Amino acid sequence: xxxxxxxxxxxxxxxxxxxxxxxxxxxxxxxxxxxxxxxxxxxxxxxxxxxxxxxxxxxxxxxxxxxxxxxxxxxxxxxxxx
Amino acid sequence: xxxxxxxxxxxxxxxxxxxxxxxxxxxxxxxxxxxxxxxxxxxxxxxxxxxxxxxxxxxxxxxxxxxxxxxxxxxxxxxxxxxxxxxxxxxxxxxxxxxxxxxxxxxxxxxxxxxxxxxxxxxxxxxxxxxxxxxxxxxxxxxxxxxxxxxxxxxxxxxxxxxxxxxxxxxxxxxxxxxxxxxxxxxxxxxxxxxxxxxxxxxxxxxxxxxxxxxxxxxxxxxxxxxxxxxxxxxxxxxxxxxxxxx
Numbered sequence: 001x002x003x004x005x006x007x008x009x010x011x012x013x014x015x016x017x018x019x020x021x022x023x024x025x026x027x028x029x030x031x032x033x034x035x036x037x038x039x040x041x042x043x044x045x046x047x048x049x050x051x052x053x054x055x056x057x058x059x060x061x062x063x064x065x066x067x068x069x070x071x072x073x074x075x076x077x078x079x080x081x082x
Numbered sequence: 083x084x085x086x087x088x089x090x091x092x093x094x095x096x097x098x099x100x101x102x103x104x105x106x107x108x109x110x111x112x113x114x115x116x117x118x119x120x121x122x123x124x125x126x127x128x129x130x131x132x133x134x135x136x137x138x139x140x141x142x143x144x145x146x147x148x149x150x151x152x153x154x155x156x157x158x159x160x161x162x163x164x165x166x167x168x169x170x171x172x173x174x175x176x177x178x179x180x181x182x183x184x185x186x187x188x189x190x191x192x193x194x195x196x197x198x199x200x201x202x203x204x205x206x207x208x209x210x211x212x213x214x215x216x217x218x219x220x221x222x223x224x225x226x227x228x229x230x231x232x233x234x235x236x237x238x239x240x241x242x243x244x245x246x247x248x249x250x251x252x253x254x255x256x257x258x259x260x261x262x263x264x265x266x267x268x269x270x271x272x273x274x275x276x277x278x279x280x281x282x283x284x285x286x287x288x289x290x291x292x293x294x295x296x297x298x299x300x301x302x303x304x305x306x307x308x309x310x311x312x313x314x315x316x317x318x319x320x321x322x323x324x325x326x327x328x329x
Binding site for chain 2: 013016017020021024052053055056057059060061064065068069072073076
């Protein structure tokens with residue numbers, strides 16, 4: 001129980017860090033990587049909350065599909081935010 | 083220390099302090115008992131839906147009609163996206179150079195692993211966590227990996243075009259709709275599971291219609307997202323030429 005709580009807290013703080021980095025980053029490709037890191041933290045959170053079904057969907061969509069789609073979208077515009 | 087790191091440290095310290103204050107002052111505690119609704123599902127899904135996986139049973143049996151409509155909404159969204167980005171001509175790219183041999187070999191192994199896991203997630207959806215949607219989205223990632231590494235042209239030459247993928251998606255969705263409607267012919271409600279479909283086939287538990295729903299949803303989601311990936315990876319010049327042709 002206490003281990004799960006510690007993992008939960010660390011994953012929450014890490015996700016906060018990734019969100020901040022993704023929002024303030026000027027390089028859009030790096031921002032996508034930070035966003036994927038935040039998604040991994042959320043997947044760990046969901047797993048400690050014993051929701052394996054949601055972890056499966058969340059990982060496939062938010063780390064895989066969402067990041068890949070955004071990379072394609074960035075390739076159609078400029079890489080750096082002005 | 084840069085301004086960004088300082089702001090980040092302040093943010094983390096503030097959130098830690100706030101959560102500590104809330105815990106000490108209000109004393110939030112996680113519930114220790116299970117609600118009656120949860121107990122009902124855990125105890126009865128194995129009898130009523132012939133599935134030990136309560137989540138899949140709820141998604142495709144207890145509230146199956148909701149999920150069918152959700153699938154339709156996603157279908158319409160993808161059709162809308164494709165309508166905006168459709169190219170009338172056949173896509174013919176000039177460059178055929180993908181990444182190096184190291185990347186190609188690694189991708190071949192990874193794609194095989196992802197495809198295996200995607201099939202396992204989808205086909206065991208009625209037994210273990212997972213189901214059609216997670217399996218299908220995992221499968222679509224293989225298309226998104228193949229496009230940058232092996233180039234879009236190599237996929238198109240093997241006959242994997244977005245038109246065919248959309249057609250596959252339409253077929254899978256039609257099959258899904260048929261499975262939902264078939265019980266009506268016998269005078270049962272739509273999306274009926276155990277009263278119409280057998281729970282076992284050749285001694286294997288398939289949980290009635292749940293396995294078929296998972297399988298066709300897997301095909302529909304995988305081909306739909308793969309079609310979107312193919313359209314998005316077409317270079318911007320093609321779209322510009324298309325627009326010029328319209329003018």
